[in-house]
Structure formats: structure tokens, C-alpha cells
Amino acid sequence: MIREMLGMGEGILQDLHNDHGEVDDLLDRLADCADGAERGRLFAQLKTKLLPHLQAEQEILYRRLETGQAEASRQFGHEGMSEHQTVEQQLHKMSGLGNMMSDQWTAELKVLQELIEHHVNEEETTGFGCARDEFETDQLEAMSREFQTRKAELMTKVG
Ligand SMILES: [Fe+2]
Ligand SMILES: [Fe+2]
Numbered sequence: 001m002i003r004e005m006l007g008m009g010e011g012i013l014q015d016l017h018n019d020h021g022e023v024d025d026l027l028d029r030l031a032d033c034a035d036g037a038e039r040g041r042l043f044a045q046l047k048t049k050l051l052p053h054l055q056a057e058q059e060i061l062y063r064r065l066e067t068g069q070a071e072a073s074r075q076f077g078h079e080g081m082s083e084h085q086t087v088e089q090q091l092h093k094m095s096g097l098g099n100m101m102s103d104q105w106t107a108e109l110k111v112l113q114e115l116i117e118h119h120v121n122e123e124e125t126t127g128f129g130c131a132r133d134e135f136e137t138d139q140l141e142a143m144s145r146e147f148q149t150r151k152a153e154l155m156t157k158v159g
Contacts (some may be wrong), residue, residue, distance in 0.1 A: 011140025011148050012061060013128050019053045021121045027113050031106075039100045045089060052154035054084045060147045065130055073130040080127060083119045090115060 025045045033039045058081055065077035089114045097105050112155075131140070 001125055011137065011142070011144040013131060013140060015144050015147055016053075016057060016061075016128075017124065019049070020124070023053070024117065024120075027109075027116065030109060031113065034101075036099070036101045043094070043100065047095075048155060048158050050091070051088070051158045052151045054087065055154055056147050056150040058084060059130065059150060060143050061127075063126070064143075065134065068130065068134045070130060070133060072126065073134050076127050076130050080119070080123060081116070083122075087112070087115050087119065104144075 001108050017082065026042060026049065030039060030042045030046065033042060062077045065073040065080075068074055068077065089106065094105065094108050094112065097108065099105060135143070
């Protein structure tokens with residue numbers, strides 16, 4: 001209990017939560033940004049952060065949950081994967097739109113923000129809960145190391 005309160009023994013779940021915070025911050029900065037060039041930089045930064053997160057999270061957490069003991073874990077694994085696809089499609093759509101200061105781009109950003117907010121809420125409640133049930137502390141720690149390694153590898157390929 002004390003370990004949980006201090007955020008210890010959470011392994012990969014702590015890493016994921018940290019990333020979610022950074023992504024949330026980038027989304028807010030993008031929404032507030034009134035300069036096209038700056039928006040371009042922030043959007044590129046968002047993709048470099050988010051795409052490796054999604055991919056590494058799928059490979060290291062979701063795939064294990066998909067074959068988990070509990071039905072809720074297996075369900076979250078599949079649902080999460082599907083929601084990632086929606087987020088990726090939205091990023092792709094936004095990348096293809098020309099003027100990032102247009103009303104359309106701003107509207108698509110709002111949609112992206114809502115998609116991510118919904119997904120992260122579900123992940124940090126249902127998904128993290130399932131992971132705490134399925135895995136021991138040392139497994140979560142090992143998954144943390146795997147996640148960081150994989151993410152670093154993927155970051156060199158994106159953007
Ligand atoms: Fe995540
Ligand atoms: Fe996710």
C-alpha cells in the first residue's frame with residue numbers, strides 16, 4: 001500500500017503514466033498555439049512522442065493482457081489496440097491537412113484530444129487495474145525496462 005502511494009513497484013505503469021502527462025501537455029500547448037510554424041513543431045514533437053508510446057505499449061503490455069488470466073484483461077488488450085488504431089488514423093488525417101491554423105485542423109485537434117483523453121482514462125483505470133492483477137512487481141519492473149528500450153528504438157524511426 002505504501003509502495004503504491006509512493007509510486008514504487010509500478011514499473012511500466014509509472015512510465016506509461018509519465019508519457020500520458022507529457023502527451024497531455026503537448027496537446028494543450030498545441031491547442032493554445034496561435035502560430036502556424038510553432039504548431040508544426042509541436043505536432044511533430046507530439047507524433048515523435050506518441051507513436052512510439054502506442055507501439056511499444058501494444059507490444060509490451062497489450063499483447064500480454066490479450067492472453068491474460070482474466071476476461072477483463074483480454075478485453076482491455078483488444079479494445080486498447082483498436083483505440084490506438086483510431087488515434088493513429090486521426091494523426092494521419094491531421095498530417096495530411098495543409099493549413100494547421102485552419103478551423104478544420106483545430107477541429108481535428110479537438111477530436112484527437114477527446115480520443116486520447118477517453119483512451120487514457122480507461123487505460124489508467126481498467127487497463128492498469130488489470131495489469132496489477134495479472135503481473136507481479138518484478139514483472140512490471142522488467143516490462144518497464146523492455147518498454148523504455150523498445151520506445152527508444154522506435155523514436156529513432158519516427159519523425
Ligand atoms: Fe498509453
Ligand atoms: Fe494506450
